[in-house]
Amino acid sequence: MTASAPASPGAAPLRLGLLGSPNSGKTTLFNALTGLRARVGNYPGVTVERREGRAQLGPTSVDVIDLPGTYSLAPVSPDEEVVLQVLHGEVPGVARPDALVLVADACTLDRSLLLVAQALRLDLPALLVVTMMDELEARGGRLDTERMSQALGIPVVGVVGHRGIGMAEVKRLLRQPHNWDRPPLPPPESSSDRAGWADSVLSVARSQRPGSHQATEALDRVVLHPVAGTVLFAAVMILFFQLIFTAATPAMDWIDGAIGSLAGAVRGALPAGFLTDLLADGVIAGVGSVVIFLPQIVLLFTVLHFLEDAGYMARAAFVVDRAMGRVGLEGRAFVSLLSSYACAVPGIMATRTVPSPTHRLVTILVSPLMTCSARLPVYALLIAAFVPSTTVAGFLGLQGLVLLGLYLLGTLAALAAAAVLSRTVGRGRGLPFYLELPPYRVPPLRLVVSQVWGAASAFLKRAGSIILVTSIVLWFLLHFPKPDLPPDLPPQDAARIELEHSFAGRLGHALEPAIAPLGFDWKIGVGLVASLAAREVIVATLAQIYAAQDEGLSLREALQRDVDPRTGEKVFDAPTVAALLVFFVFALQCMSTLAVIRRETASWRWPAFAFGYLLVLAWGASFLTHRIVHAVT
Amino acid sequence: MQTLDALVVGGRAQVVSVEATEPIRGRLLDLGFVPGTEVRLRSRAPLGDPAVYELRGSRMCLRRGEAQQIWVQRLDG
Numbered sequence: 256m257t258a259s260a261p262a263s264p265g266a267a268p269l270r271l272g273l274l275g276s277p278n279s280g281k282t283t284l285f286n287a288l289t290g291l292r293a294r295v296g297n298y299p300g301v302t303v304e305r306r307e308g309r310a311q312l313g314p315t316s317v318d319v320i321d322l323p324g325t326y327s328l329a330p331v332s333p334d335e336e337v338v339l340q341v342l343h344g345e346v347p348g349v350a351r352p353d354a355l356v357l358v359a360d361a362c363t364l365d366r367s368l369l370l371v372a373q374a375l376r377l378d379l380p381a382l383l384v385v386t387m388m389d390e391l392e393a394r395g396g397r398l399d400t401e402r403m404s405q406a407l408g409i410p411v412v413g414v415v416g417h418r419g420i421g422m423a424e425v426k427r428l429l430r431q432p433h434n435w436d437r438p439p440l441p442p443p444e445s446s447s448d449r450a451g452w453a454d455s456v457l458s459v460a461r462s463q464r465p466g467s468h469q470a471t472e473a474l475d476r477v478v479l480h481p482v483a484g485t486v487l488f489a490a491v492m493i494l495f496f497q498l499i500f501t502a503a504t505p506a507m508d509w510i511d512g513a514i515g516s517l518a519g520a521v522r523g524a525l526p527a528g529f530l531t532d533l534l535a536d537g538v539i540a541g542v543g544s545v546v547i548f549l550p551q552i553v554l555l556f557t558v559l560h561f562l563e564d565a566g567y568m569a570r571a572a573f574v575v576d577r578a579m580g581r582v583g584l585e586g587r588a589f590v591s592l593l594s595s596y597a598c599a600v601p602g603i604m605a606t607r608t609v610p611s612p613t614h615r616l617v618t619i620l621v622s623p624l625m626t627c628s629a630r631l632p633v634y635a636l637l638i639a640a641f642v643p644s645t646t647v648a649g650f651l652g653l654q655g656l657v658l659l660g661l662y663l664l665g666t667l668a669a670l671a672a673a674a675v676l677s678r679t680v681g682r683g684r685g686l687p688f689y690l691e692l693p694p695y696r697v698p699p700l701r702l703v704v705s706q707v708w709g710a711a712s713a714f715l716k717r718a719g720s721i722i723l724v725t726s727i728v729l730w731f732l733l734h735f736p737k738p739d740l741p742p743d744l745p746p747q748d749a750a751r752i753e754l755e756h757s758f759a760g761r762l763g764h765a766l767e768p769a770i771a772p773l774g775f776d777w778k779i780g781v782g783l784v785a786s787l788a789a790r791e792v793i794v795a796t797l798a799q800i801y802a803a804q805d806e807g808l809s810l811r812e813a814l815q816r817d818v819d820p821r822t823g824e825k826v827f828d829a830p831t832v833a834a835l836l837v838f839f840v841f842a843l844q845c846m847s848t849l850a851v852i853r854r855e856t857a858s859w860r861w862p863a864f865a866f867g868y869l870l871v872l873a874w875g876a877s878f879l880t881h882r883i884v885h886a887v888t
Numbered sequence: 889m890q891t892l893d894a895l896v897v898g899g900r901a902q903v904v905s906v907e908a909t910e911p912i913r914g915r916l917l918d919l920g921f922v923p924g925t926e927v928r929l930r931s932r933a934p935l936g937d938p939a940v941y942e943l944r945g946s947r948m949c950l951r952r953g954e955a956q957q958i959w960v961q962r963l964d965g
Contacts, residue, residue, distance in 0.1 A: 327915060365920065366943075369920065369922075446917035446918060447923055465945070475930075479931040479940060480931075482934075569949070574934060576938050576951070577938070578935070580951070687908075689916075690938075690949040691946060691949070692949060693947075
């Protein structure tokens with residue numbers, strides 16, 4: 256191999272692929288090389304995360320590609336297929352790397368070298384970066400990188416990524432990949448011979464293998480204990496749930512208030528008219544409905560990545576895997592389902608930790624059934640208005656029991672749907688289940704920050720645009736066409752009449768035949784149309800419709816008194832209220848969730864499927880509920 | 889000879905062969921379950937499955953289904 260000339264100024268920078276197994280310290284190395292300026296996106300047509308960044312190396316710069324972590328170059332998952340395709344230059348628009356930076360944890364070299372052996376058979380210059388040299392020494396291990404370099408035939412550098420030790424040498428080498436030594440002979444091709452090759456390399460380079468990690472041994476005695484580990488798991492999950500449910504609320508309320516003030520300020524500053532309405536109620540409210548999710552996303556991903564990088568998430572998945580296996584899922588899906596109790600948007604984004612694409616798809620499709628916090632205002636209104644505040648068995652409040660029942664119904668429906676979907680749409684190739692339990696580590700703050708930033712910015716960019724467009728369309732449906740109204744009409748009456756004559760109002764009337772079997776009238780129909788933006792919007796919409804009808808009444812009282820003019824019976828009787836509650840347990844009325852499913856599955860097919868099957872379930876369950884409650888009351 | 893899932897907690901064994909179909913076989917080999925490798929069963933999950941195995945410097949968790957496809961020779965009584 257001849258050394259090529261240094262890249263001339265203006266030529267495209269060299270491209271370096273970072274290749275290593277999960278937990279190898281690859282992402283820490285990537286961050287150390289590129290700072291926090293990574294470009295995060297997806298590979299074309301698939302939802303495998305694509306991370307690239309530019310590293311400034313003195314006078315020159317190189318592009319660094321952080322390839323998804325993999326244990327092997329014989330792919331079994333989409334992530335791993337992408338790795339192989341990128342390495343062969345087969346991904347459209349993604350140029351083949353000019354050289355490889357192999358990343359291996361110093362303490363797991365016995366296994367990591369099996370991947371190195373495969374990588375050295377690719378016809379690319381390669382450099383091996385051995386990470387976590389500090390941990391190796393702390394565990395009494397001894398590794399001679401010089402001798403390892405001779406045994407492998409490629410340059411080897413030991414680093415402590417988050418402290419920057421060894422990074423100067425890595426950066427110096429990265430400038431001249433064409434000068435790197437190449438192995439005289441490729442490592443063996445068969446898996447069994449590779450292990451012998453790895454053992455012989457280590458017998459030359461390693462004078463002392465690392466002892467066990469003391470902290471990991473001590474912690475795992477508790478964490479992996481059948482009883483103590485289960486109790487700890489429950490405690491961590493309860494805390495986690497509490498945190499994403501309650502701690503995000505002040506920030507979300509603040510954003511809600513700020514969006515309202517901003518819309519008010521815009522109304523005050525601009526002349527009344529179509530453009531002002533569009534800006535205040537369409538654009539600002541639409542942006543608000545995107546930004547409102549940020550506190551939960553940031554909080555959830557901070558905790559999630561902290562637990563993941565600290566080594567706990569793998570243990571949590573281990574503890575709960577058997578139970579999840581019963582419904583055809585696996586341990587790693589549990590956390591994302593739990594997150595969906597707060598909100599399905601971050602919950603669905605969290606399914607990225609599930610490696611099997613079929614498990615991941617099924618988890619995404621059932622996430623909307625977990626009772627998210629946006630259903631609470633709807634439940635709260637209906638329960639407070641129509642469920643008597645009596646007690647059952649002396650001390651249990653009936654209202655609380657109904658709420659608990661709705662949560663349980665959603666959860667059981669999610670598990671049942673998972674069991675069915677994993678045997679139908681989720682049935683795929685038999686993938687082996689395996690899960691590495693990495694040693695416990697203090698997560699580098701920078702790593703957590705970069706991962707949270709990646710998730711938040713991806714959400715804002717990709718899902719945000721869909722949500723914004725949809726809210727403007729919904730605003731239009733709710734406010735047009737404008738009827739001619741007498742100018743002296745009180746504003747409340749005007750708002751109600753406008754709503755009734757709007758496209759959404761007409762849609763509500765048009766929907767009546769379809770929803771009448773559930774006991775719903777056109778007003779509930781308008782509410783259901785409006786709640787496509789977000790479930791809790793039905794409360795505001797009903798408030799608008801009822802605002803003028805009964806002056807001085809609260810929405811709760813207005814709902815209680817509303818009478819159907821044709822039959823003279825109450826609109827909200829017991830069967831209808833029960834059917835409406837059940838409808839909200841099942842239906843996917845949330846464009847943000849649809850936008851995120853679209854983003855995470857890279858196709859409109861799955862959001863359409865999720866919306867459809869949940870609508871059918873919602874209608875069917877509401878219909879049954881209406882019939883049953885009607886029969887027993 | 890027995891399969892890996894039959895080990896007791898703390899028990900050690902040496903891998904003899906992996907009798908699985910592709911791609912499972914290849915992946916188990918690439919994870920380090922190569923003939924000759926020493927494996928120790930570290931713990932079992934609360935419901936008995938999956939289990940954590942120590943091998944080649946790392947801890948890998950497998951379900952019973954996969955562990956039943958790995959044939960081993962026990963190294964202790």
